[in-house]
Amino acid sequence: MTAPTRAGTPTVLDERAIRRRFVTVSCLFWLPAGLALASMVLLFTERGLSLGAVAAVFAAHSLTAAALELPTGGLSDVVGRRVVLACAGVLNVCALALIGLGTTPWTLAVGAALMGAGRALSSGPAEAWYVDTVHAHAGPEADLRTGLARGSAASAGAIALGTLLGGGLPWLLGVGPDLGSLLRSSTSGLVVPLSVPVLLGVAVEIVFVLYVLTALTEPPRPAATPRGVLRGVPHSVAAGLRLGAGDTLVRRILMTAGAAGTALAALELLTPGRAAALTGTPESGALLFAGLATAGFVCSALGSQLAPLVARLTGDGERAVLTGLATSTAGLLALAATVSAGGAPALTVALAGYGLVYLGLGAAGPSENDLLHRRVDTSGRATALSVQSLAAQLVGAAAGLVIGVLPAGPLPWLLGAAVLLAGTLLWARRTAPAERSAAVPAAAAE
Known part of the structure; x- marks a missing residue:
């Protein structure tokens, strides 16, 4: 280049x-x-x-x-x-x-x-x-x-x-x-x-x-050319969708994206109200939430920086994804366990749990995408990433609607944790070597 x-x-x-x-x-x-x-x-x-x-x-x-x-x-x-x-x-x-x-x-x-x-x-x-x-x-x-x-x-x-x-x-x-x-x-x-x-x-x-x-x-x-674009874009989209449906590893990555979207939807919907309840007013709660959001992004950045180290320590990318998602699941469970508790110990556990969710997702993301890029070629690379993003958005939006109508308490947090746990368990079984062998062209033959 x-x-x-x-x-x-x-x-x-x-x-x-x-x-x-x-x-x-x-x-x-x-x-x-x-x-x-x-x-x-x-x-x-x-x-x-x-x-x-x-x-x-x-x-x-x-x-x-x-x-x-x-x-x-x-x-x-x-x-x-x-x-x-x-x-x-x-x-x-x-x-x-x-x-x-x-x-x-x-x-x-x-x-x-x-x-x-x-x-x-x-x-x-x-x-x-x-x-x-x-x-x-x-x-x-x-x-x-x-x-x-x-x-x-x-x-x-x-x-x-x-x-x-x-x-x-x-x-x-x-x-x-x-x-x-x-x-x-x-x-x-x-x-x-x-x-x-x-x-x-x-x-x-x-x-x-x-x-x-x-x-x-x-x-x-x-x-x-305009004609080439009109023909090429639908073909790339269809090829990306076929890859997601037909490739075991890619399908696992897309399902994990949906689970991560659910976890983030739970945090975004439930944390502001919890912050307001903790501080006593909506205004001070909004200020606290802004601080928490910033801390969450910092934890995500730290997790991403640690992703190569996690992959080396765990042996490969699949185990690294499992480790990162398990960390995030533990964080959501900590938030669920402390939702009705008071005092400094419960608050400390809740803050640690909030950070763990972002830290784990940040650590898992680069390894997931590394695996994804080894399954697609340049003709469908951006399409595959768009399918991954869409899975996170759609599943997260649907989960948010459900979480929004659940009664206050640990149940909404537990729903997010259960979905993320399901996404984590997808990686408990290693992909067969034949399934990991070579990159699959996203624009495969019709």
């Missing part, structure tokens, strides 16, 4: 340079999401939206991302990783600008839908670029887990940093009342302290697009 220098002479990218570019892209993409995370709900309510309207805006994001997940993964496999990632960044620039400056519900809903489209476009191409480039440089047996772990850690770390900045900037701007009123008066109310992190995310997204276009060099591809 080569990159053009200023003199026009190609320079060979070594594995460290490839990892560095993948880590940078992962960080730049997820930092704006973290910046917007901490203030978005409060920004929407300040714009006059009710909680029901806020939920509808979020639904526009989720439904758009789910609807486009598979087609956009196929598009990346057909037209290339770089152009699809750049388009994701452009959509996010528009989305964050609308969210940061919009004052009407329909404007905010359009912004959320565009962000969902950008999320779908970004699901897979960067990781597919990394794997394709490493394979081109060092062959199909090259180590992937280290780079995947660092990319995953960079993503989680960027969200954690963005959440801290996104929560802290509005507070800093609001400390001086004159500064907050100056923002409102000088911009006719378009820019308020809560919108500043979102608009900062626009600047980061522009840097992301420029970096993708200049740093993510790809091997030459056949020129994509």
